[in-house]
Amino acid sequence: MNPALLIILATIIFSAAVGIFAGRKVKMNLENWAVGGRRFGVVLIWLLMAGEIYTTFTFLGASGWAYSRGAPTFYILIYGTLAYTASFFILPAVWKFGKRFGLHTQPDFFITRYASRSLGVIVAVIGVVSIIPYLQLQLTGLGFIVEVSSNGAIRSNVAILLAFGLTCAFVFTSGIRGVAWVSIIKDVLMISAVGIVGISVPRLLFGSHGQMFRALVEAHPGHLVFPGATPNLDVLWVMTTALLTGLGFYMWPHVFGSAFSAKSAETIKRNAVIMPFYQIPILLVFMVGFTALLAMPGLKNGDLAFLELVHKTYPSWFMGFVGAAGAVTAMVPSSVLVLFASTLLAKNVYQTGFSPQAGEETVLRLSRILVLVIMGFALLFAFYLPNALVNLLLIGYDGVTQFFPGVVLGLFWRGVKRRGVFWGLITGFVLAAVLVFTKHDPFLGMNAGFVALVINATVTVAVSLIYRARAENSGHVA
Amino acid sequence: MGDALGKEARMPKGTKMALGFALIPFLMLILALPFVNRVKPFIFGLPFLLFWIVFWVVLTPFILMAAYWAEKKFNKNGGKGQS
Numbered sequence: 001m002n003p004a005l006l007i008i009l010a011t012i013i014f015s016a017a018v019g020i021f022a023g024r025k026v027k028m029n030l031e032n033w034a035v036g037g038r039r040f041g042v043v044l045i046w047l048l049m050a051g052e053i054y055t056t057f058t059f060l061g062a063s064g065w066a067y068s069r070g071a072p073t074f075y076i077l078i079y080g081t082l083a084y085t086a087s088f089f090i091l092p093a094v095w096k097f098g099k100r101f102g103l104h105t106q107p108d109f110f111i112t113r114y115a116s117r118s119l120g121v122i123v124a125v126i127g128v129v130s131i132i133p134y135l136q137l138q139l140t141g142l143g144f145i146v147e148v149s150s151n152g153a154i155r156s157n158v159a160i161l162l163a164f165g166l167t168c169a170f171v172f173t174s175g176i177r178g179v180a181w182v183s184i185i186k187d188v189l190m191i192s193a194v195g196i197v198g199i200s201v202p203r204l205l206f207g208s209h210g211q212m213f214r215a216l217v218e219a220h221p222g223h224l225v226f227p228g229a230t231p232n233l234d235v236l237w238v239m240t241t242a243l244l245t246g247l248g249f250y251m252w253p254h255v256f257g258s259a260f261s262a263k264s265a266e267t268i269k270r271n272a273v274i275m276p277f278y279q280i281p282i283l284l285v286f287m288v289g290f291t292a293l294l295a296m297p298g299l300k301n302g303d304l305a306f307l308e309l310v311h312k313t314y315p316s317w318f319m320g321f322v323g324a325a326g327a328v329t330a331m332v333p334s335s336v337l338v339l340f341a342s343t344l345l346a347k348n349v350y351q352t353g354f355s356p357q358a359g360e361e362t363v364l365r366l367s368r369i370l371v372l373v374i375m376g377f378a379l380l381f382a383f384y385l386p387n388a389l390v391n392l393l394l395i396g397y398d399g400v401t402q403f404f405p406g407v408v409l410g411l412f413w414r415g416v417k418r419r420g421v422f423w424g425l426i427t428g429f430v431l432a433a434v435l436v437f438t439k440h441d442p443f444l445g446m447n448a449g450f451v452a453l454v455i456n457a458t459v460t461v462a463v464s465l466i467y468r469a470r471a472e473n474s475g476h477v478a
Numbered sequence: 479m480g481d482a483l484g485k486e487a488r489m490p491k492g493t494k495m496a497l498g499f500a501l502i503p504f505l506m507l508i509l510a511l512p513f514v515n516r517v518k519p520f521i522f523g524l525p526f527l528l529f530w531i532v533f534w535v536v537l538t539p540f541i542l543m544a545a546y547w548a549e550k551k552f553n554k555n556g557g558k559g560q561s
Contacts, residue, residue, distance in 0.1 A: 074531050078507045081535045085503050088542055089496070210523025217517055217525065224525040225515050235515055239508050273542040279535050286528075 004320025005153045008146055009162075011189070011324035015182050015331060016166035022181035023174025030360045033175035033367065034104040034343050036261035044180050045262045045271050048336075050278050051183030052255055053080065054190055055333040056141030059326050060303040062282055066289025068302030070220070070228025073289070075242045077282050082246030084275040090250060091272065092265035093411040099260075105340070106256040106403070107348035113410040114418040117352050122422075123403060124348035126429060127253035128341050130396040132378060133389035135337045139164060139382040142330035148307045149323025151316065157383060159327070167331045168375050171339050172368055176261055179336045186332045189325035191281055197310055197322065198284020202291050204313060209287055216290055223293070237442045240450035247453070248401030254340035256407075338378075342370035395436050398449030402428035405453075405460040420464030428456025492552030496545035503541060506534040 026032050040048065065073035094109070101112045106127060111120035142163055143156030150159075170178040206212040216223060227234040250256055262268040285306070292305035296312065299305060310322050346366040351358045381389055402425050409416040432452035435441050441448035514530040521529040 071527060074528065077531055077535055081503055081538050082507060085500050085538060085542065088500060088545060208523060210520065213520065213523060213525055221517075224517055225527055226511070235512050239511055243504075243508055269546065273539055273546055276535060276538040276542070280532075283528075283532055 002151070002153055002320075003317040004323060005150045007317065007320035008150055008154070008159075008324045008327055011185075012163050012166060012327050012331070015185050015328050016170050018185060019167075019170025019178035019182040019335070020173050022170070022178045026174070026177060028173075028175065028364070030104060030347075030364045030367075032177070033364055034257065034260075034339075034347075035098075036176045036180065038099065038261060039263050040180065040261045040267070041263055042267050042270055045258075045267055046274065047183040047187060048176070048180040048258050048261065049255070049271065049275065050187055051179065051332045052258065052336055053278065054187075054329060056138055056145065056326065056330045058190075058194075058282065058285060059145065059306055059329060060141060062285045063289035063292070063306040064301075064303035066286040067293050067299070067305040069230045069233065070223035071226045072228050072230055072233040072238055073286060075238050075245070077279055077286075078238075078242040079245040079249065080279050080282075081276045082242060083249035084272050086247060087250050087275075088269060088272040090408060090411065091259045091268045094256065094259050094407070095262055095265045095268050097411065099265075103260060104257070105343055105347055106251075106253045107344060107352070109256075109410070110406060110421070111348070111352060114406075114421055116418050116422075117356075119406075119418065119422055119425075120348050121353040122425065123406075124253075124344040124352070126399055126402075126425075127344050128349075129392065130399045131253065131337050131341045131344075132374065133392040134396055135334050135341070135374070135378045136381045136386075136389055137393060138330040138334040138337070139378055140386060142327055143382070145307065145323055145326035145330070148304075148311065149319045149326065151319070160379065160382060163327055163331055164334065164375055164379065167335045168338070168371055171335045171371050176258070176336070176339060179332060179339065180261075182328070182335065183332050186325075186328040189321075190329050193322050193325035194281045194284050197306075197314075198281070198287050201309060201313060202287050205291055205295050212287070212291055212294065215294055219294060223290075232442055234445060236445040237447060240447040244401055244447050244450040244453060245397055247404050248397050248449075251400045251403040251407065253344055253400070254336045257340050257343075258336070334378075338371050338375050341374050342367045345370050345374075394441075395433055395449070398432035398436060398447075398452060399429055401449055401453055402432065402456050405457045409460060409464075415464055415468055416460065417464040417467045419467055420460045420462070423463050424456040424458075424460030427459045428452045431455055490553040492549040495548035495552060499541050499545040499548065503534060503538045507531065 031037055062073060062076050065076070097103070097109065097113070103109055103112060107120040107124040110123045111117055139160050143160045146154050146159035147156040170182065174181070202209040202212040206215060213224070223229060226238055250259070259268055262271070288309060289305050292299070292309040296308060299308060307322070311319055346363050350366060351363050405424050406421040410421070429452070432449050435443050435448035435451065443451050514527055516527060517525045519526055524532065
C-alpha cells in the first residue's frame, strides 16, 4: 500500500469516527439534530460556518479560475468578505427570531413571519433543488481528488462510496453536532495544505510570489486585471456577481439554518467580526493557480491546476496529505448539505405541506431516512448521469439569493406583506432561470441573478405597498 | 406578525454608526473596482488590483470591530446583540 493511499483512507475513517462519536452522549431529537440544541459557542459556530464555506470549490475552482480566467476569480475573495459584513446585521436578528419562535429551518422563518405555509413549501423546494446539484459536485470533486492524489490507486467510485457512506453514518447519528466536530479536522488539514502549498510553490519555482506575479504580467499582460482571459466577465460583472453572491451567501438554507445553532445573538455577531480573516487562505489558492499557469500552461481542465502542480512539485506522501485534506473538505460541506436538504423535505415539505399533525419524532425519523435517500440519489447522479444536474448548478446561487428580500425586509420592515414576498420571489426566480437558460448571463454585462434580485426587491416592495394601501382604505388592520 | 419585530421604531445611534462602518467594505470592494483595475504599481509583490482587494479584506474585521464597539457604546441596551 502506498503512503498516500494510507493517509487518505486513515483520514476519511478517522473523521467519520469523530463525527459519530460527537453525538454519542446526546439524546437525539429534532432540536439537537437540526440546531444542536442552540448551544454552540463562538468556537463551534466559527468551525461550523468555516466548514461550510471551504468546499472542494476552494481547492479546485478558485485555483482553476485563477488559471484559466485570471482576475475575475478575485470576486471569490470579495464576496465572502461582504457576506460576513452583511451577516453582522442580519444573522443576530435571524437568531433572535428563531429563538423566540423555536425555528429549525429557513422555511420555518418564512412560515412564521408571513403566516403562510405555502410560502414555506416554495422556499423549501427551491432550497432543496439548489442544494442537490451542489451536493453532487462535492461527490464528484472528492472522487477526482482522491483518484489523482493516490496516483490512481483508489478508483474514484470506490472513494466516493466509502467517503459518503461514512458521511451518512455520522450525519445519521449526530446531526449538526457531527458536522461541527468533523469541521475541526477539516479546517486544520485544509488550512495547512493550502498554507504550505500556497506559500512554498511560488517560492520553489520563481524565488518569491512577487517574481511570480511579474513573470505572469510579462507573459499574460491582461490576466491580472478585469476582464482577464474572459472578455464577457468585465468589471461590471465582477461588481454585480460579488454583490449577488455576497448577499446570497447566508440565504443558502444550510448556512442560514446553521445560525440557529449559536447559543446567543452575541455569539453570532462576534463570529461575523472574525470571519473575514478566513478569506486570507483564498489568496494563497489564487497564487497556486497563477503559478500553475506559468509552470504548466495548456492544461485542458483548469480545475486540475492545483492538484497537477502539487503532483509535479512534491513527494507522493505529501500528495496524500493534500488528498486527505481535499477528501474531508468534500465530506463536511456535503454532510451539512444532506442534513439540511433532508430536514427541509421532512419538516417543510412533508409536515408543513401534507401532514401538519405529524409530530417532531416522525419528522426526525423521516429526516434520517431522507439523509440516506438523498445521498443515494446524489451517488446515482455522480456515477451514471454526471452532467444531468450541471444546469441546476448554474442557477443555484441565483435561486437562493431571491430569498434575500423576504428575509431582510421581513426582519427590518413591518410593511412587507406575504403577497409582496410571494410575487417578488416567483418573479425573481423565474427571471433568473429564463436569463440563464436562454444564455443571457451576463445580461448587459451584469450577473443575471443580480438583475433578477433587483426586480424581485422592487416587486416585493411595490406589491407590499399596494396591499398596505388597500388594507388602510378598507379600514382593516393589516 | 408585525410585533415579531420588537417594539423599537427608531434606529438607535449605535446601529446607525455601525451601518456607516459596514458601508466601507461595500464601497471599497464593489464601487471602487473600476478605478483600481490596474496592474501597476506592485505593492508587497502583488499587482495593484489584487493588493487593493486584499488590503480591504484584511481591514474588514477591524472595521467590524469598530461597528461592534459603536453598538456597545451608543445603544442604550448595550447593543442589539444582547438577548
